[in-house]
């Protein structure tokens with residue numbers, strides 16, 4: 397099956413043996429009757445497994461070219477499960493330009509459990525190697541990064557990971573499997589905030605992991621069940637429905653993202669535009685190599701780098717909604733320094749480019765002309 401077909405049919409054979417419903421039913425149940433002690437029909441208790449969640453997990457595995465999918469209550473719950481593979485004394489080499497919540501989870505929770513994090517720039521993937529010690533167990537890559545849209549060479553990172561027998565995890569939230577499939581490039585594990593493009597309609601919070609290897613899947617399944625941050629059946633249904641149009645939506649996100657990035661690049665009040673599809677983007681070649689297109693996330697700064705200009709711009713927008721999050725059908729605008737990245741100290745965030753005038757756009761699937769006109773009036 398090719399990708400577009402997989403979004404609709406991948407892992408979805410026989411999801412309703414009772415009546416053959418085309419969409420899997422929402423099994424809104426916590427438990428399942430047994431004929432005799434232990435004599436169940438594959439499900440015992442909905443933390444351990446639920447048929448609607450299983451249908452989604454099979455779809456996730458299919459679209460990421462993996463063998464096993466796991467759905468969690470949020471993206472952070474999915475990352476939390478990955479970190480629970482580690483033990484005190486273990487080390488992680490992580491992208492420094494990282495989703496703020498991931499940074500907070502690493503530095504405010506897992507650091508206290510004795511796990512050491514090295515946050516480094518990974519635009520030159522070879523730099524990863526010098527930070528690997530005998531205690532390194534995980535390389536954590538986010539690409540494109542949030543909000544600076546840096547691109548990290550997954551294949552190069554995977555070679556380093558393999559050489560040192562370290563796990564490579566990739567947060568694929570921004571790219572989606574439509575644009576980039578990290579397992580095919582050698583990653584061990586793919587993570588998603590399904591809240592974003594996979595769900596795609598800003599109506600659900602969910603996380604996902606996909607792996608190829610059975611032993612790793614078994615460990616993660618044990619953690620999913622033992623720690624218990626599972627996705628509910630209603631939310632699983634919604635994300636499964638979202639995935640069925642992922643390819644169509646992301647195609648339009650990319651078209652509109654391109655139009656917005658090009659418009660901003662030519663605007664006299666705009667300083668820098670960060671979108672990996674621009675030829676002057678420092679990692680454009682790697683983006684071209686590992687992504688099918690360049691996505692709908694665009695960040696930019698205004699000339700003079702004034703906080704007030706950024707605030708006034710986002711307040712004037714009418715079609716774009718000022719809100720956290722991304723990846724839904726509607727266009728959103730955010731101010732990372734005061735919103736998504738407020739939990740990162742100013743000196744830390746400025747080192748990676750998250751300055752006061754930086755604005756991050758999640759370009760939706762509305763008409764291009766309406767989006768450009770909105771940006772024009774808000775910048776004017």
Ligand SMILES: *Cc1c(COP(=O)(O)O)cnc(C)c1O
Pocket residue numbers: 470471472473495497498538542567569570588589590591592601602603
């Ligand atoms: C939103 C996001 C997360 C966290 O996911 P939640 O579903 O909000 O817990 C992690 N990584 C990236 C890149 C994100 O955008």
